[in-house]
């Protein structure tokens with residue numbers, strides 16, 4: 001099995017076998033959780049080109065590269081680059097690629113940006129989030145977190161809750177889950193934020209799914225509850241945020257009646273949709289989930305670089 005040189009634009013750039021292979025490869029890198037730096041990627045350089053705010057994705061790719069012993073070329077703030085002068089994405093990527101970097105990690109507000117970058121760059125491109133469409137490495141770390149908990153993905157009941165319409169993590173997670181067997185997904189959201197038809201059409205027949213508005217209707221069935229924030233910056237009418245915020249908040253009492261081994265996940269950042277009181281519950285996994293992101297991204301980088 002080889003991922004060497006592979007562009008990762010979509011979750012569908014992986015097969016199920018490759019996803020499971022990456023879980024195992026990530027487990028071999030567990031030392032980096034304890035702060036060890038491995039000299040696997042010495043002399044290798046990853047360009048971190050982020051055109052949108054990010055904390056975890058940027059830092060975990062950076063940490064992953066450094067823990068593998070490699071280095072990063074950080075694109076920095078968009079305002080300090082020639083993008084502010086009107087340079088196109090294609091020109092920027094072509095130029096960074098020309099410097100001879102080994103990998104380009106790209107986050108961009110436009111859907112399709114990573115595909116374009118992958119077309120112009122010789123170096124492999126990893127999509128670190130493009131608009132509302134996809135965030136494949138988030139799905140990878142989400143599944144890795146579930147797999148570490150349950151040792152499998154098949155047969156699980158997953159509740160995906162929140163802004164399923166404008167968020168990219170619910171789409172990528174749905175696509176990733178659709179590669180496994182007998183998974184049931186409950187899409188829990190107020191009507192204006194329900195999952196897009198385009199996503200459902202791609203998972204139809206592969207997962208069983210049910211849309212609902214109230215977590216209480218399904219809480220007793222879930223093995224995983226994946227909560228997401230309202231994507232305020234992507235709403236077509238920003239004033240809608242005031243109407244939508246507060247429509248749902250997960251608190252300890254919303255989890256009443258849940259399975260004993262339910263895990264609560266969140267890609268983070270959270271705003272008001274997940275109460276801090278849940279952090280103290282045995283179900284909370286979102287901070288471990290973020291750490292898992294560093295490890296599985298390190299495994300992915302190692303495989304893409306053929307190390």
Ligand code: NCD
Pocket residue numbers: 056057129135138167168169228229267268269
């Ligand atoms: C997510 C994203 O950027 O899509 N964050 C992340 O990468 N962990 C979720 C979000 O911003 O709501």
